[in-house]
Amino acid sequence: MTKMPATTAKKLGLVIDLDTCVGCHGCVTACKGWNTQNYGAPLSDIDAYGADPEGTFLNRVFSYNVQPDDGGAAQTIHFPKSCLHCEDAPCVTVCPTGASYKRAEDGIVLVNEDRCIGCGLCAWSCPYGARELDQDAGVMKKCTLCVDRIYNENLPEEDREPACVRTCPSNARHFGDFADPDSAVSKLVAERGGIDLMPEQGTRPVNQYLPPRPKDTLDKTPPPQLQTVATEAKGFLGWLDKALDALPGGEKTETAKERL
Amino acid sequence: MHPAPSVIVFTALSGLGFGLFMWLGLGFPGFTGMAAFGSYFIAYAFSVGGLLASTYHLANRKNAIYSFSQWQTSWLSREGILAVVTLLVFAPVAIAQIFFQSDAWNWLGPIGSALALATVFATSMIYTQLKTIPRWNMPLTPVLFLLYAVAGGALLAMQAKVAGVLILILVALQWAAWMMGDRRFADTGTTKGTATGLDRIGTVTTFESAHTARNYILDEMVHIVGRKHSEKLRMISTIFLGVIPVLMLLLLPANMFVAILALVSHLVGVFASRWLFFAEAEHVVGTYYARG
Ligand code: SF4
Ligand code: SF4
Ligand code: SF4
Numbered sequence: 082m083t084k085m086p087a088t089t090a091k092k093l094g095l096v097i098d099l100d101t102c103v104g105c106h107g108c109v110t111a112c113k114g115w116n117t118q119n120y121g122a123p124l125s126d127i128d129a130y131g132a133d134p135e136g137t138f139l140n141r142v143f144s145y146n147v148q149p150d151d152g153g154a155a156q157t158i159h160f161p162k163s164c165l166h167c168e169d170a171p172c173v174t175v176c177p178t179g180a181s182y183k184r185a186e187d188g189i190v191l192v193n194e195d196r197c198i199g200c201g202l203c204a205w206s207c208p209y210g211a212r213e214l215d216q217d218a219g220v221m222k223k224c225t226l227c228v229d230r231i232y233n234e235n236l237p238e239e240d241r242e243p244a245c246v247r248t249c250p251s252n253a254r255h256f257g258d259f260a261d262p263d264s265a266v267s268k269l270v271a272e273r274g275g276i277d278l279m280p281e282q283g284t285r286p287v288n289q290y291l292p293p294r295p296k297d298t299l300d301k302t303p304p305p306q307l308q309t310v311a312t313e314a315k316g317f318l319g320w321l322d323k324a325l326d327a328l329p330g331g332e333k334t335e336t337a338k339e340r341l
Numbered sequence: 342m343h344p345a346p347s348v349i350v351f352t353a354l355s356g357l358g359f360g361l362f363m364w365l366g367l368g369f370p371g372f373t374g375m376a377a378f379g380s381y382f383i384a385y386a387f388s389v390g391g392l393l394a395s396t397y398h399l400a401n402r403k404n405a406i407y408s409f410s411q412w413q414t415s416w417l418s419r420e421g422i423l424a425v426v427t428l429l430v431f432a433p434v435a436i437a438q439i440f441f442q443s444d445a446w447n448w449l450g451p452i453g454s455a456l457a458l459a460t461v462f463a464t465s466m467i468y469t470q471l472k473t474i475p476r477w478n479m480p481l482t483p484v485l486f487l488l489y490a491v492a493g494g495a496l497l498a499m500q501a502k503v504a505g506v507l508i509l510i511l512v513a514l515q516w517a518a519w520m521m522g523d524r525r526f527a528d529t530g531t532t533k534g535t536a537t538g539l540d541r542i543g544t545v546t547t548f549e550s551a552h553t554a555r556n557y558i559l560d561e562m563v564h565i566v567g568r569k570h571s572e573k574l575r576m577i578s579t580i581f582l583g584v585i586p587v588l589m590l591l592l593l594p595a596n597m598f599v600a601i602l603a604l605v606s607h608l609v610g611v612f613a614s615r616w617l618f619f620a621e622a623e624h625v626v627g628t629y630y631a632r633g
Binding site: 084099197204218282292 | 414472474536537624
């Protein structure tokens, strides 16, 4: 049903630490791998070895430059983006078929592919570009929070977390229950000041982003520029320089000194 | 947004078809027999044709039956149900008028008219509800969809003078919507900074996109081709949509030839403006991709 549950018992989601993400795209690959072999239709690639390849991904990593307003050093920030499992998920209520739903038990937003008509309206309603219509299967794909890993008793305990979290080499991704104020993710968000993406859209995202910590600033004035010691080219090179300048097309009037 | 032919044809044609139904239900032009057949044929052809076109937008049509199930929350579902109910309600009215020259079922007409308008309203709400597309997300959007339907419907119902006046209002409101729409995105305050939450540090620019190839999001929602021609297209649309038909309808004597020419011009204008409706619409997801 596309009616939203009034509350969800748990609020499972991710914390993404923008301070430590190194932009390796490991999470992108792990996600594609797991979700191509498990829940629902595989994530297809179109023209995979051709001139214009494209494919379905549930997680993508952007990279941004941020220039601090106080004139400090610019920062490069890698920015993984996947479904935020919003509490007020517009992608659920717009769906005409009931394929798009939010689970009352843990807040995960999923697509039932046996009902989806591939109309794309849910993707239009998502501010974050988190849903991609699979061009081969014709059904909507989105992050499942690895619902088929986190409760999967066939996997060893340490693997019962989303594939992206499990694979991240820099520990930039954390998984947990935000409804529990004592969970590791809740504490992390409280401590570091978690960010809602596009709060003005009113979606109340569950996934939180931890802002990059401020970078070091130079506390003393930089050393003075080196002074030029030779302004006039001398010896053979000086002669060559003048001779070449004298040729047609050379910089006839300008001396090396003027050029500096 | 990507101006897909299927959704342009769907919204334009079904709007006109249901607009005509609205007039037929109220007893305009009040034909019976073969003439009534003509009117109902056009109304059914436009509305059903439009709805069929919309199914070409679906990537997985085999589940289409489920799309009638979520009327409690989904405008798309409501639109489907209202459309089918409207088409069914008009069936006995049309059959009685065409084959029995009878007005026995005409009492259903006004109910059908209200349903036809409700259908167009539901269509408009599919777009209006999307906060992610600020240009659509304003009260003028449903008003315009309804006016397009009722004005075009009047033209199809051969109510020349009424159509002329309605089209004048339509053009004025369409320009208001274009101009208000131009400011909508900026008014929402969404920037690359709010999209990434990095505005608290400083000015955000793109270093590298997440992917070098195109993808569904870019194809569908980051359509920028054609925006640069929007001024010209607005003028072209205005001329065909409004100026030519209004001059013909209000100044020339009413006859079949004038009506058909006015209608053809109006249709061209409707398609141009509907193309713009999609092509000009900026989706907030574009902020993740924009260079600046
Ligand atoms: S991020 Fe997008 S797809 Fe995910 S719940 Fe929010 S609105 Fe829906
Ligand atoms: S694409 Fe599928 S999940 Fe999305 S709104 Fe349409 S039917 Fe629902
Ligand atoms: S795997 Fe970790 S470090 Fe690598 S891009 Fe993903 S979140 Fe960043």
